[in-house]
Amino acid sequence: MPNIKKKGYSARDLRDVSDNPELTKEDFAKARPFAEALPELAASIRKGRGPNKAPTKKLVSLRLSGQVIDAYKAKGPGWQSKIDADLRKINKIR
Numbered sequence: 001m002p003n004i005k006k007k008g009y010s011a012r013d014l015r016d017v018s019d020n021p022e023l024t025k026e027d028f029a030k031a032r033p034f035a036e037a038l039p040e041l042a043a044s045i046r047k048g049r050g051p052n053k054a055p056t057k058k059l060v061s062l063r064l065s066g067q068v069i070d071a072y073k074a075k076g077p078g079w080q081s082k083i084d085a086d087l088r089k090i091n092k093i094r
Contacts, residue, residue: 057084 035042064083072079088094
């Protein structure tokens with residue numbers, strides 16, 4: 001297989017494929033904030049995650065050592081839930 005170097009796009013490459021006109025000071029003067037221009041969309045984005053079906057967990061801030069976090073993260077996705085499960089075992093909580 002030949003040795004192919006990947007190269008980034010130059011400013012000229014980007015100009016050649018861009019069909020957007022350059023924005024002027026007048027364009028910027030007419031610009032409005034996102035929430036003002038599209039209020040319904042902005043409101044839907046702000047909603048966040050939404051309510052849980054059965055909110056059984058509470059959000060807390062907890063400081064753990066880097067070694068503990070690294071060990072749990074190494075176990076893969078769901079590492080926060082694994083910490084919760086281990087704490088439940090230690091404290092004999094269902």
